[in-house]
Amino acid sequence: MLKNDELGIQAYRELRKMIIHGKLAPGQKIIQEKLAAQMGISRTPLRVALHMLEAENLIEPKNKTGFKVKTIDDKEILEIFDCRIALESTAAGILAKNYTPAEAAKLRRFFHPPEDGQEEDYEAYKKTDTQFHNFIVEKCKNNYLYKLFKQGNLITYIERIGLIRPPEETLQDHLDIVEAILDRDGEAAEKAMKSHLTKSREVIEKKLMHAMNQNT
Known part of the structure; x- marks a missing residue:
């Protein structure tokens, strides 16, 4: 069984592709429950993936706990x-x-x-x-x-x-x-x-x- 960090890295790679190819559009809110269910993982590895994407400046905080896809003007x-x-x-x-x-x-x-x-x-x-x-x-x-x-x-x-x-x-x-x-x-x-x-x-x-x- 894969650990949360390994699942998080896999989720990061998948989400990164979705952002790069526009499947997650600029400005789009990241609905964590939906993504976790869609990817068949829990919220813990998803949060690992989201923090990796934030570090890469692909997403940014929305409100206190959420994220959205970063828009590049x-x-x-x-x-x-x-x-x-x-x-x-x-x-x-x-x-x-x-x-x-x-x-x-x-x-x-x-x-x-x-x-x-x-x-x-x-x-x-x-x-x-x-x-x-x-x-x-x-x-x-x-x-x-x-x-x-x-x-x-x-x-x-x-x-x-x-x-x-x-x-x-x-x-x-x-x-x-x-x-x-x-x-x-x-x-x-x-x-x-x-x-x-x-x-x-x-x-x-x-x-x-x-x-x-x-x-x-």
């Missing part, structure tokens, strides 16, 4: 992108100088131009995008940089926010980043990553400015 997304630009651009530049043959092979496998007439699989591309950005930060071999990336839960935010721009707009960006890294051109790799993330940030900034103008 456009202002927060801009702040997240500011952090990503600083960390991921630096990571790309570092990785260009110290990648291994195995890492080079992995980088080459991430993205490929679609064949003529073939549409990009959006969900598959979204998953690859998340893996690609995490890979660059993880493999740059700067432990402090990766620690900051993890402590800020940036990979979780990447998953939750999803694609800001469609694959047809970002594929070439990704290929340019890979090419610069494989050329061991740290300056070009850093510049390519910064350009890629800045263009996505600008989309959110324009959306935020439009909303502000609509309200004035």
Whole structure:
């Protein structure tokens, strides 16, 4: 029989997927009795899972004892992108100088131009995008940089926010980043990553400015 902590970890993983994929919507109240019954567990391991999700900033307190799914507004997304630009651009530049043959092979496998007439699989591309950005930060071999990336839960935010721009707009960006890294051109790799993330940030900034103008 699994212990409460083990059940809690399993529940955390399941609930995390539900939040990332929108099955638990932003702002939605967490009804603990319903979730516990749905998952076939008691309230004790569910509370373990909820506290793990709270630590990851995926849910937040509601009233005194409840929780709701955290909503990420456009202002927060801009702040997240500011952090990503600083960390991921630096990571790309570092990785260009110290990648291994195995890492080079992995980088080459991430993205490929679609064949003529073939549409990009959006969900598959979204998953690859998340893996690609995490890979660059993880493999740059700067432990402090990766620690900051993890402590800020940036990979979780990447998953939750999803694609800001469609694959047809970002594929070439990704290929340019890979090419610069494989050329061991740290300056070009850093510049390519910064350009890629800045263009996505600008989309959110324009959306935020439009909303502000609509309200004035």
